[in-house]
Amino acid sequence: MFEDKDQSRTPLSQLGEFGLIDHLTQHFTIAQKSTVKGIGDDAAVLDHSNKQIVVTTDLLVEGVHFDLSYMPLKHLGYKAIIVNLSDVYAMNAMATQVTVSIAVSNRFPLEALEELYAGIALAAKTYNVDVVGGDTTSSKTGLLITVTAIGEAQGENIVYRSGAQPNDLIVTTGDLGAAYMGLQVLEREKEVFKVNPRSQPDLEPYSYLLERQLKPEARKDIVELLAKMEVRPTSMIDISDGLSSEVIHLCKSSKTGCRIYEDKIPLDPQLIHTCEEFKIDSTTVALSGGEDYELLFTVAQKDYEKIKGNPHLTVLGHMTEESAGLNLVTRGETLVPIIARGWNALTQED
Amino acid sequence: MFEDKDQSRTPLSQLGEFGLIDHLTQHFTIAQKSTVKGIGDDAAVLDHSNKQIVVTTDLLVEGVHFDLSYMPLKHLGYKAIIVNLSDVYAMNAMATQVTVSIAVSNRFPLEALEELYAGIALAAKTYNVDVVGGDTTSSKTGLLITVTAIGEAQGENIVYRSGAQPNDLIVTTGDLGAAYMGLQVLEREKEVFKVNPRSQPDLEPYSYLLERQLKPEARKDIVELLAKMEVRPTSMIDISDGLSSEVIHLCKSSKTGCRIYEDKIPLDPQLIHTCEEFKIDSTTVALSGGEDYELLFTVAQKDYEKIKGNPHLTVLGHMTEESAGLNLVTRGETLVPIIARGWNALTQED
Numbered sequence: 001m002f003e004d005k006d007q008s009r010t011p012l013s014q015l016g017e018f019g020l021i022d023h024l025t026q027h028f029t030i031a032q033k034s035t036v037k038g039i040g041d042d043a044a045v046l047d048h049s050n051k052q053i054v055v056t057t058d059l060l061v062e063g064v065h066f067d068l069s070y071m072p073l074k075h076l077g078y079k080a081i082i083v084n085l086s087d088v089y090a091m092n093a094m095a096t097q098v099t100v101s102i103a104v105s106n107r108f109p110l111e112a113l114e115e116l117y118a119g120i121a122l123a124a125k126t127y128n129v130d131v132v133g134g135d136t137t138s139s140k141t142g143l144l145i146t147v148t149a150i151g152e153a154q155g156e157n158i159v160y161r162s163g164a165q166p167n168d169l170i171v172t173t174g175d176l177g178a179a180y181m182g183l184q185v186l187e188r189e190k191e192v193f194k195v196n197p198r199s200q201p202d203l204e205p206y207s208y209l210l211e212r213q214l215k216p217e218a219r220k221d222i223v224e225l226l227a228k229m230e231v232r233p234t235s236m237i238d239i240s241d242g243l244s245s246e247v248i249h250l251c252k253s254s255k256t257g258c259r260i261y262e263d264k265i266p267l268d269p270q271l272i273h274t275c276e277e278f279k280i281d282s283t284t285v286a287l288s289g290g291e292d293y294e295l296l297f298t299v300a301q302k303d304y305e306k307i308k309g310n311p312h313l314t315v316l317g318h319m320t321e322e323s324a325g326l327n328l329v330t331r332g333e334t335l336v337p338i339i340a341r342g343w344n345a346l347t348q349e350d
Numbered sequence: 351m352f353e354d355k356d357q358s359r360t361p362l363s364q365l366g367e368f369g370l371i372d373h374l375t376q377h378f379t380i381a382q383k384s385t386v387k388g389i390g391d392d393a394a395v396l397d398h399s400n401k402q403i404v405v406t407t408d409l410l411v412e413g414v415h416f417d418l419s420y421m422p423l424k425h426l427g428y429k430a431i432i433v434n435l436s437d438v439y440a441m442n443a444m445a446t447q448v449t450v451s452i453a454v455s456n457r458f459p460l461e462a463l464e465e466l467y468a469g470i471a472l473a474a475k476t477y478n479v480d481v482v483g484g485d486t487t488s489s490k491t492g493l494l495i496t497v498t499a500i501g502e503a504q505g506e507n508i509v510y511r512s513g514a515q516p517n518d519l520i521v522t523t524g525d526l527g528a529a530y531m532g533l534q535v536l537e538r539e540k541e542v543f544k545v546n547p548r549s550q551p552d553l554e555p556y557s558y559l560l561e562r563q564l565k566p567e568a569r570k571d572i573v574e575l576l577a578k579m580e581v582r583p584t585s586m587i588d589i590s591d592g593l594s595s596e597v598i599h600l601c602k603s604s605k606t607g608c609r610i611y612e613d614k615i616p617l618d619p620q621l622i623h624t625c626e627e628f629k630i631d632s633t634t635v636a637l638s639g640g641e642d643y644e645l646l647f648t649v650a651q652k653d654y655e656k657i658k659g660n661p662h663l664t665v666l667g668h669m670t671e672e673s674a675g676l677n678l679v680t681r682g683e684t685l686v687p688i689i690a691r692g693w694n695a696l697t698q699e700d
Contacts, residue, residue: 036402040603041511042440042587043406043501050400052386056393057449057483057498063490064453090392099407101496103414133407140413141491146451148407148498151393161391237392253390 009109012138021136023110024117028124028131032096034152035130044132046097051152056087062142070186073112075214077119080145083240085127086218086293088151090238092159094223095151097132098124102146103139116145127220157232159297164235164254168298168319171233173222173312175266176243177282180289181274182206182213208270216293222312229306233297243316244287244338246296248326254298257320260338261329266314287328287338359459362488371486373460374467378474378481382446384502385480394482396447401502406437412492420536423462425564427469430495433590435477436568436643438501440588442509444573445501447482448474452496453489466495477570507582509647514585514604518648518669521583523572523662525616526593527632530639531624532556532563558620566643572662579656583647593666594637594688596646598676604648607670610688611679616664637678637688 015023025039037045046053060066060080068076081098088095100120104113124131129149185206192199203210219238226233235254237246243265251258265286275282298319299307307313317329326338365373375389387395396403410416410430418426431448438445450470454463474481479499535556542549553560569588576583585604587596593615601608615636625632648669649657657663667679676688 036505037510042437043404043443043499045402045404045441045508047402047505048398052395052397053403054393054395055447055449055483055498055500057451057485057496059451059453059485059487059494059496061453061487061489064488087392091395093393097405099405099498101407101409103409103411103494133405135407135409135496137409137411138414139411139494144409144453144489144494146407146409146485146496148405148449149393150405155386155395155397158395160387 008111010111012104012106012108012110012113015110020113021134024113024136025131028121030130031128032130034096035132038130038132039134044097044099046132046150048096048152052155052158054088054091054093054151054153054158055148056084057146057148058084058087060145062144067190068143069190071214073115074119074122076145077116078123079216080147081120081123081127081129082216082218082293084147084149085129085220086238086240088149089219089223090236090295091151091153092157092223092226092233092236093151093153095127095129095149095220097130097150099133099148100131100145101135103137103144105139105141105143108143127218159233159236161235161237161250161253164250164256164298164319165300166256166319166321168234168300169304170247170258170260170296170298170316170318171307171313172239172243172266172294172296172316173219174292174294175268175271176239176292176294177285177289178209178212178268178271179216179291180285181271181278182209182211184278185209185274186213206270206274208268209274213291216291218293219295222295225312231299231303231306233299236295236297239292239294239296241290242288243296245340247338248340250296250298251319251326254319255322257322257324258317258326258338259320259324259329260317260327262331264314264316358461360461362454362456362458362460362463365460370463371484374463374486375481378471380480381478382480384446385482388480388482389484394447394449396482396500398446398502402505402508404438404441404443404501404503404508405498406434407496407498408434408437410495412494417540418493419540421564423465424469424472426495427466428473429566430497431470431473431477431479432566432568432643434497434499435479435570436588436590438499439569439573440586440645441501441503442507442573442576442583442586443501443503445477445479445499445570447480447500449483449498450481450495451485453487453494455489455491455493458493477568509583509586511585511587511600511603514600514606514648514669515650516606516669516671518584518650519654520597520608520610520646520648520666520668521657521663522589522593522616522644522646522666523569524642524644525618525621526589526642526644527635527639528559528562528618528621529566529641530635531621531628532559532561534628535559535624536563556620556624558618559624563641566641568643569645572645575662581649581653581656583649586645586647589642589644589646591640592638593646595690597688598690600646600648601669601676604669605672607672607674608667608676608688609670609674609679610667610677613681614664614666
């Protein structure tokens with residue numbers, strides 16, 4: 001729908017597995033000092049000397065995590081890297097390397113994979129990470145991408161989910177729910193397109209939502225900001241499944257309860273308008289919509305002076321004793337228990 | 351065909367994604383000192399202090415890399431780990447951690463994934479590696495497993511593909527071609543089974559070949575042996591695509607030619623008998639059959655005294671100047687150029 005349809009098609013079988021890897025990775029360069037050897041041996045070799053490393057991996061499956069009818073392949077490649085880097089930053093670490101493996105069916109020509117790898121290369125360059133390895137294989141159906149990301153940090157700076165204490169402030173970066181509503185807009189336009197392929201939708205009123213869905217960014221800047229402000233979060237997680245799911249993870253790991261204030265949840269004006277148009281409650285979207293890739297963290301009360309007023313950061317509430325439970329304080333000042341509802345569950349309810 | 355058919359079937363939807371990961375990984379323990387934090391946060395945290403690390407990743411796709419009609423799920427889990435550890439050992443490093451991600455369709459009940467993870471756990475225990483992370487997601491069709499393995503070594507001990515010199519001896523571990531012939535036996539029995547599902551094949555004459563295909567091992571022992579003998583190979587690779595493909599990789603990376611002697615290639619007697627039965631040339635199978643997971647390496651001439659007579663090691667030939675080309679010296683003492691023919695190509699010729 002948004003993709004330039006390139007007319008040249010080179011069958012993958014022309015290159016073979018090694019030819020394909022060589023071709024797709026030929027322009028990748030090494031920028032990290034810690035990369036001793038990248039692509040081209042049995043394994044990559046890394047030297048993080050006296051730092052600890054963090055390792056995370058994610059699978060993206062066509063038809064489950066993405067729909068190529070509205071996700072351009074370059075954006076998909078970009079997003080596949082972003083979702084993994086987001087997990088590295090959620091440890092308060094800096095991402096340094098990724099490996100990228102793809103399984104792909106013969107219906108994809110070489111030019112499609114070049115688009116995918118252009119997105120991977122752009123994300124790697126933007127976030128200053130090296131692509132150091134991977135695997136390319138055929139699949140019987142569809143496209144599957146799996147990325148492993150590696151990052152580094154001094155051991156004492158790594159932030160786990162488990163360190164929050166009662167009375168710590170709960171902070172989110174950015175705004176929430178927009179990626180989910182971007183997906184709703186795309187799904188609606190896909191249905192319109194099926195009925196009338198010549199329709200030219202005006203997507204301008206949804207531009208921010210679509211960008212959040214199709215070209216998400218990871219909050220590397222926040223890890224740098226926290227270091228500069230000399231704030232070490234007591235716990236941290238990235239928001240991939242929706243605010244409620246993530247705050248439950250933090251509370252469960254830290255053995256705390258929490259209180260989140262509905263009127264503090266940061267929402268973009270475009271999100272509010274679109275929720276009204278779709279007749280969906282915007283708080284529900286922020287709580288249960290996924291793929292925002294913002295960071296959710298807790299800080300000690302003493303750090304409030306350092307973070308207050310920062311335009312990237314919003315205090316949503318605070319941790320409590322575990323026995324107090326996990327609660328949302330609504331605009332009407334009633335307490336509602338926070339329950340896990342990832343974006344999959346939400347989709348099924350619509 | 352070899353699998354116990356467990357009758358209990360729990361749909362995966364009963365557990366949800368987090369429930370599934372928790373359930374499948376609940377018995378994994380941490381054995382490596384370098385594992386600071388395993389499963390349960392945004393990323394695993396590792397501390398390899400002053401060592402370099404190696405990272406490698408592989409995808410296994412149903413219908414491409416394995417056929418569940420004769421590959422029991424427990425063996426598949428075991429093999430998925432082994433093929434990655436083999437790449438770590440091929441760097442002369444010791445494997446320490448793995449992450450395991452799976453995409454699985456709803457046709458698999460929970461009990462099937464428990465079998466798969468039992469194999470993963472067995473391999474992890476046998477090779478003393480920690481399972482420190484992963485991802486579990488649904489797929490539209492079939493099963494896909496992707497493993498990333500991490501290992502460690504002192505930087506000066508890591509062996510690349512690129513260090514061989516002319517006159518270095520070319521050495522293989524174990525014997526070659528058996529895994530490929532095991533696959534041929536299984537494919538034949540599958541065809542028989544389709545015609546007559548009640549047939550009870552006598553697979554005893556092929557037991558070694560089947561074991562090599564269904565339960566391969568990685569040569570951790572060789573890395574230990576080389577250290578004990580104080581032999582540092584000048585180049586090394588694991589044999590996953592057949593001897594000819596791997597020796598080409600070594601020569602290309604090291605900018606050398608080579609001479610391999612046909613009569614030196616180690617073949618198991620069962621392989622020789624079965625090749626006769628199938629009317630396939632055993633040298634071709636050793637050169638082009640894949641999945642042996644032996645190590646192929648080169649050593650300086652001065653190290654010959656240290657390795658000679660070792661039952662695990664066979665000298666196949668030697669490196670030459672690049673200009674001399676890559677050649678097989680046949681039993682008839684003629685020179686035949688070595689060309690790349692992975693096991694996929696071979697299958698298509700049969």
